């Protein structure tokens with residue numbers, strides 16, 4: 057059924073081991089608790105619930121549950137994951153990008169062509185994924201009190217919170233955003249901060265709505281005040297925020313503890329240069345699904361595959377830290393740039409916008425050369 061899609065996704069992405077994803081059949085149900093109804097939790101719940109005894113625990117109340125995210129992603133990957141979960145991604149798309157404007161600290165601008173970049177209704181997408189699943193809303197689970205013994209596996213899908221797994225000293229970027237109505241601008245734009253300490257974003261939705269937000273290690277959030285000064289007519293619908301983890305998986309171990317297994321941002325599946333975590337969390341979820349063999353999760357295999365798949369995020373993270381700490385050198389670190397470029401280019405459709413070496417170099421130069 058998914059043959060055409062599968063061929064396409066093989067071109068888009070390095071899915072060499074997912075051939076059996078749609079053929080899961082288990083002899084005995086597993087009892088699985090999923091903590092956190094975000095991207096990874098909702099997607100996993102929707103698939104695992106077909107064959108297993110699944111229960112989801114979510115800290116927000118049902119009526120207040122709202123994904124803290126700017127809802128920007130690549131449609132190619134989301135079409136694939138939606139289809140696996142029997143959803144039609146077209147039903148959720150709010151805006152299709154044509155070009156992203158990047159305003160750089162030197163005053164220059166760079167324009168990137170979009171190829172699949174969209175915003176989508178992530179709130180409704182996650183709700184629909186959970187439509188047939190038992191979800192306990194309004195329960196903030198704690199690792200001390202949760203009855204682990206009642207489940208074969210407990211999946212920590214709490215994202216940034218990493219509630220169920222041992223603490224790791226990680227690197228986070230504080231961020232917040234507004235959901236706005238009555239906006240005028242209808243394209244994606246970004247203001248990059250000096251030394252890559254973060255960026256301001258404007259992500260259009262539908263019906264003259266948009267997210268504007270900013271993440272910044274220094275918590276200065278340049279661009280936000282200017283935006284509201286220049287757009288007096290916009291109406292604020294919501295203000296939301298939380299930090300984004302940009303530490304890559306290799307630095308987020310352990311991924312498991314007793315019968316608990318981390319999935320998604322809880323184990324560092326976020327692209328560090330952009331703080332983009334929807335697709336990485338879904339890829340990580342898919343790796344987990346492919347690690348289920350004879351109604352057991354092969355944790356060693358899962359760990360190894362996650363490390364392998366996200367290995368190049370180490371270099372991306374290294375580059376971000378070099379820029380932030382003002383230790384980046386165009387000459388000394390040229391190999392890192394080429395390696396990141398090659399990896400991103402290989403996955404171009406997964407990002408949803410053009411990956412161009414000259415533009416990447418110009419952007420990095422501008423972030424660095426002030």
Ligand SMILES: Cc1cc2nc3c(=O)[nH]c(=O)nc-3n(C[C@H](O)[C@H](O)[C@H](O)COP(=O)(O)OP(=O)(O)OC[C@H]3O[C@@H](n4cnc5c(N)ncnc54)[C@H](O)[C@@H]3O)c2cc1C
Pocket residue numbers: 091092093094095096097113114115116124125126127128129195196197198213214215216217219231232233269296297298299300319320321322325326331332333334335337
């Ligand atoms: C402001 C902002 C904007 C972003 N914009 C984008 C974007 O446009 N595109 C993109 O790709 N990525 C974006 N990201 C990153 C992306 O949202 C996350 O990386 C991604 O959602 C992580 O998915 P996840 O399933 O691991 O966790 P999440 O989607 O964060 O879900 C975690 C869930 O766990 C719940 N939870 C937490 N603690 C507990 C607990 N103790 N008990 C029960 N439930 C709990 C939370 O309420 C939440 O529902 C953004 C992040 C932020 C902060």
